[in-house]
Every structure is written in C-alpha cells, then in structure tokens.
Amino acid sequence: MKIKSSLRATLLSATALVLTACGEAKEEALTYNSVESCISAGVKDANTCRVDFQKAQELHNQVAPRYARQNECYSDFGYNRCQRTSSGFWLPFMVGYMIAPRFSSGVYPQPLYRTTSNPNSYTTASNGRIGSVARDGRTQVAKSQVKRPPVRTRTVARGGFGSRAYSSGG
Numbered sequence: 001m002k003i004k005s006s007l008r009a010t011l012l013s014a015t016a017l018v019l020t021a022c023g024e025a026k027e028e029a030l031t032y033n034s035v036e037s038c039i040s041a042g043v044k045d046a047n048t049c050r051v052d053f054q055k056a057q058e059l060h061n062q063v064a065p066r067y068a069r070q071n072e073c074y075s076d077f078g079y080n081r082c083q084r085t086s087s088g089f090w091l092p093f094m095v096g097y098m099i100a101p102r103f104s105s106g107v108y109p110q111p112l113y114r115t116t117s118n119p120n121s122y123t124t125a126s127n128g129r130i131g132s133v134a135r136d137g138r139t140q141v142a143k144s145q146v147k148r149p150p151v152r153t154r155t156v157a158r159g160g161f162g163s164r165a166y167s168s169g170g
Contacts, residue, residue, distance in 0.1 A: 026140040029107045031122055031133050033096040041136045043101065052109040056097035060111035063125035063149040064091040078116050096122050098130070098146070101138065108148040125149040 032038040038049035067073040067090040073082035077092035084090055092113045100107035112122040112130065122130035128145035 024142045024144060027105070027107060027143050027146045028101050029098050029105075029130075029139055029141045029146055030101050030137040031096055031098045031112060031130055031139055032137050038099070038137065043136050043138070044099065048099075052099040053097055055109040056099075056111045057094060059109070059149070060094045060125075061085070061091070062151045064094070064111065064113070065125065065127075066091060076115055076117075077113065078119070081114075098122070098124070098141070105146075106143070107141075107146040110149055 030038070030041075030043060032041065032049070032053075035049050035053045038044060038053070039046045044052075065073075065076070067076075067082070070082065070084070070090050073090035073092060074080075081095075082090045082092050094111040095114050096112035097109060098107065098112055099109045111125060113125070114121070115123050118129060122133075124130065124145050126145060126149050128142060130139055130141055130145075133139045
C-alpha cells in the first residue's frame with residue numbers, strides 16, 4: 001500500500017511539472033527577417049523598424065552563441081552561416097529580429113537565428129524556439145524568451161567522438 005501511495009505522489013508531481021512547463025505564459029511579439037519586411041508589414045512605422053533592428057544588431061555581438069571553432073558553429077547553424085569576429089570567435093549570422101508589437105509590451109528587441117536542427121523556425125540567442133509567424137510578423141513567444149538575453153561570456157565547445165557539448169569560460 002505504501003508503494004502505491006508513493007507512486008501516485010510521484011506521478012502527480014511529474015504531471016504537474018509537465019503541465020507547468022508546457023503552459024508557460026505567452027507574449028505577442030513581431031519577428032522580421034529584415035528592416036524592409038518590417039516596414040512592408042505595416043505594423044510599425046519605418047523609423048521604429050530601423051531603430052529596433054539596430055538595437056537587435058548591436059545586441060547580436062553580445063548575446064549570440066560563441067564558438068571557438070568554425071566547424072562547431074557550422075554544425076549548429078549550417079555551412080557558411082557563421083562569421084569570425086575580430087576576437088577570433090565564430091558567431092552565427094543574425095537572420096532576423098524580434099520586436100515589441102506596442103510600446104507597453106515587455107518584448108526586448110533582439111536578434112534571431114536559424115539552427116540546422118530547426119531551419120524553418122527562428123531561435124533566440126537563449127535557444128528559445130519561436131513558433132509560427134503570421135504574414136504581418138505576429139507570433140506568440142514564451143514570456144521567458146522576450147526579455148533581454150544575457151551577455152555571453154562563454155564559448156560553446158565540443159569534445160571528440162561520443163562527447164557531449166558543454167560551455168567553458170572565455
């Protein structure tokens with residue numbers, strides 16, 4: 001009997017955890033692959049599209065995943081989809097940006113990427129997946145992904161055959 005009740009408690013806890021993870025609150029955001037696509041969508045004025053793109057581009061150099069080796073960046077983002085910085089790190093290209101649909105929104109302008117594992121969707125610098133996007137750029141994003149991403153101080157590194165990916169100081 002004791003085993004049944006502890007099993008039941010474990011199952012209830014696991015169910016609650018899964019429901020909580022799946023049910024994260026969403027925030028409306030706008031995503032565009034260029035300033036021109038933002039302007040043509042007509043949701044934001046041209047100046048806002050340009051200013052928010054500039055903010056995302058400046059943030060890109062601070063928050064993008066950093067790699068010590070070119071092939072590691074290519075592995076995650078695709079061949080010829082990474083650039084070498086003046087400090088010698090490899091960063092993926094910024095292929096889009098996310099902005100707030102209105103001024104009072106909690107969405108921070110930030111760069112977006114496309115990974116080889118999910119090439120048809122945007123991904124944030126924090127590796128948060130952006131779901132489907134409407135023609136005007138509107139999408140629903142987990143609230144945890146709309147805040148300003150933290151500045152990266154580590155590089156992504158990989159070992160040899162059978163190793164796992166890990167981050168190291170740098």
